[in-house]
Amino acid sequence: MPLLEAENVSKVFGGLTAVKDFTLSMEPGEMVGLIGPNGAGKTTVFNLLTGFIPPTTGKIVLNDKNVTGFKAYQVAQQGMVRTFQNIRMFSNLTVLDNLKTAQHFRTGYGIGAAVMRLPTYYSEEKRIHAECMQLLERLELDQVAGEIAGSLPYGYQKRLEIARALSVRPKLLLLDEPAAGLNPTETRELLGRLTNIRKEFKLAMLLIEHDMKFVMGICERILVLVYGETIAQGLPEEIRKNPQVLEAYLGTEG
Amino acid sequence: MIEISSYHIQVLAFMGINIILAVSLNLINGFTGQFSLGHAGFMAIGAYTAAILTKACGWPFLLATLAGALLAFAFGLLLGIPILRLKGDYLAIATFGLSEIVRVAIVNFDDVTMKAATLVGLQDLVPKEITRGALGYPAIPEVKSLVWIYGWAFVTCLILRNIVRSSEGRAISSIGEDELAAESLGINTARYKTLSFAIGAFFAGVAGALFAHWVTYIKADLFKIDKSIEILLMVVLGGMGSLSGSVLGAVVLTLLPEYLRVFAQWRMVIYPILLILLMLTRPEGLLGRRELSTILGVLYTRAMGRGGPAPGNPPVAAE
Numbered sequence: 001m002p003l004l005e006a007e008n009v010s011k012v013f014g015g016l017t018a019v020k021d022f023t024l025s026m027e028p029g030e031m032v033g034l035i036g037p038n039g040a041g042k043t044t045v046f047n048l049l050t051g052f053i054p055p056t057t058g059k060i061v062l063n064d065k066n067v068t069g070f071k072a073y074q075v076a077q078q079g080m081v082r083t084f085q086n087i088r089m090f091s092n093l094t095v096l097d098n099l100k101t102a103q104h105f106r107t108g109y110g111i112g113a114a115v116m117r118l119p120t121y122y123s124e125e126k127r128i129h130a131e132c133m134q135l136l137e138r139l140e141l142d143q144v145a146g147e148i149a150g151s152l153p154y155g156y157q158k159r160l161e162i163a164r165a166l167s168v169r170p171k172l173l174l175l176d177e178p179a180a181g182l183n184p185t186e187t188r189e190l191l192g193r194l195t196n197i198r199k200e201f202k203l204a205m206l207l208i209e210h211d212m213k214f215v216m217g218i219c220e221r222i223l224v225l226v227y228g229e230t231i232a233q234g235l236p237e238e239i240r241k242n243p244q245v246l247e248a249y250l251g252t253e254g
Numbered sequence: 255m256i257e258i259s260s261y262h263i264q265v266l267a268f269m270g271i272n273i274i275l276a277v278s279l280n281l282i283n284g285f286t287g288q289f290s291l292g293h294a295g296f297m298a299i300g301a302y303t304a305a306i307l308t309k310a311c312g313w314p315f316l317l318a319t320l321a322g323a324l325l326a327f328a329f330g331l332l333l334g335i336p337i338l339r340l341k342g343d344y345l346a347i348a349t350f351g352l353s354e355i356v357r358v359a360i361v362n363f364d365d366v367t368m369k370a371a372t373l374v375g376l377q378d379l380v381p382k383e384i385t386r387g388a389l390g391y392p393a394i395p396e397v398k399s400l401v402w403i404y405g406w407a408f409v410t411c412l413i414l415r416n417i418v419r420s421s422e423g424r425a426i427s428s429i430g431e432d433e434l435a436a437e438s439l440g441i442n443t444a445r446y447k448t449l450s451f452a453i454g455a456f457f458a459g460v461a462g463a464l465f466a467h468w469v470t471y472i473k474a475d476l477f478k479i480d481k482s483i484e485i486l487l488m489v490v491l492g493g494m495g496s497l498s499g500s501v502l503g504a505v506v507l508t509l510l511p512e513y514l515r516v517f518a519q520w521r522m523v524i525y526p527i528l529l530i531l532l533m534l535t536r537p538e539g540l541l542g543r544r545e546l547s548t549i550l551g552v553l554y555t556r557a558m559g560r561g562g563p564a565p566g567n568p569p570v571a572a573e
Contacts, residue, residue: 050438071437072434073439073442076439081438082438088432088438089435091432093428097427101424103421104425104428105440111417114420114422115416124421125420125421128421
């Protein structure tokens with residue numbers, strides 16, 4: 001049974017078709033890349049899948065549940081979580097609190113228990129703290145757990161955003177240009193980290209990336225989007241040789 | 255040695271009421287990041303409801319206060335749902351409009367209820383005077399007790415602190431930080447915006463009830479935009495997103511105009527100049543986003559010579 005099934009998802013803004021008939025089926029634990037020139041509609045696809053904008057037509061099924069028309073927070077609660085192209089940190093909160101925030105909807109106490117400081121408050125807070133610290137250790141961020149997120153260097157913030165998304169415990173992680181702005185060493189580190197995380201958390205990933213080496217190195221399958229349309233789909237080697245893709249990226253000879 | 259006069263006690267009372275107002279507005283404006291200019295409106299709802307209940311219905315003070323606060327809460331919840339779809343300046347204008355509606359409704363309340371009652375032939379059953387319109391509402395049973403006021407101020411701070419330092423509070427703060435990111439992590443942002451708005455309204459209602467029973471005479475004009483802005487000033491001055499900052503802001507801005515009385519007619523020239531100077535030197539407010547306890551903790555560790563890290567140090571210092 002596929003984890004995600006998007007069927008003919010389209011989005012029309014005014015008279016402009018931003019995404020046309022986007023179709024994608026992903027198995028649990030699969031790693032898929034979404035590439036295409038600037039303005040091809042990659043981020044719009046992310047927005048559509050995660051409920052940030054409603055599709056004009058089409059159907060999105062996650063884990064056998066129709067999530068078309070769900071609000072963004074509901075999609076996240078169903079296990080599909082995305083990161084943003086420009087980091088969206090809770091800059092004034094600590095690194096640890098950034099992760100704790102992501103556990104909110106799984107927290108087993110309400111506002112009443114919080115006000116009266118009932119035992120469930122203490123037991124849940126303890127659990128949340130332990131889980132978040134474990135995740136921070138896993139991503140080698142535990143040294144900065146108490147720091148204000150906004151004061152961290154860029155590379156750390158990028159990593160923190162992934163850690164925060166993992167804190168939701170997703171089954172499918174959508175990464176919007178995770179390697180953008182990283183230096184080659186950091187990119188290599190990220191590559192290794194994502195591969196390990198994926199194995200460990202049995203996580204499926206869909207990622208937008210411009211760094212071709214990165215995409216080819218990590219993805220099992222690649223989708224190419226040009227002007228909102230999927231022009232090619234297949235294994236990395238196939239995509240590399242596909243004349244249509246070469247044309248879209250490099251232009252025609254002559 | 256200052257002799258404690260009724261004047262001093264009055265200032266202390268208003269200070270306590272302002273603490274409740276500022277701390278509760280900070281939940282909305284500071285933590286949730288939803289710019290509200292309507293706090294005086296909720297205060298008016300609490301003040302009038304409680305005053306009418308104690309005077310006309312003979313309710314005990316505590317019950318009347320809670321009823322006024324609950325009505326303000328209900329209004330906050332009901333009106334928060336549509337209004338909080340707006341952002342930034344638009345939200346500020348809408349909340350201001352909201353508090354104006356409350357004020358005008360109070361002024362015209364008797365007319366409207368009487369005419370409506372006459373229409374259905376119930377004019378004998380409805381009292382002629384409920385809010386007494388623009389004349390104001392006089393002779394409210396007096397409750398001049400600092401214990402009540404500071405008891406409520408303590409309860410307000412405690413409840414809000416417990417909320418802020420919990421999972422619910424993290425959800426609320428995350429909206430103020432970045433609403434889209436909060437939504438992407440499974441947080442129902444619309445729900446928490448409304449909830450924090452209503453909780454803020456609740457305590458504004460409490461403050462209104464305390465105020466009404468202290469001054470014993472209220473009129474709708476006391477709850478105009480000036481009052482909302484005064485509360486907002488306390489929040490901004492103390493630091494958005496710092497509860498102890500709001501307490502400090504309320505204390506400073508209640509005392510400052512009083513101390514400036516020696517300057518007579520220059521008072522309202524010096525007061526704004528001081529505010530401008532303060533905001534120029536500390537735009538993030540007196541405490542910024544930090545709580546007094548954190549700051550004292552840092553100072554304490556430093557004084558003990560353990561040399562704790564200064565706030566704002568570069569982070570990657572591994573131990």
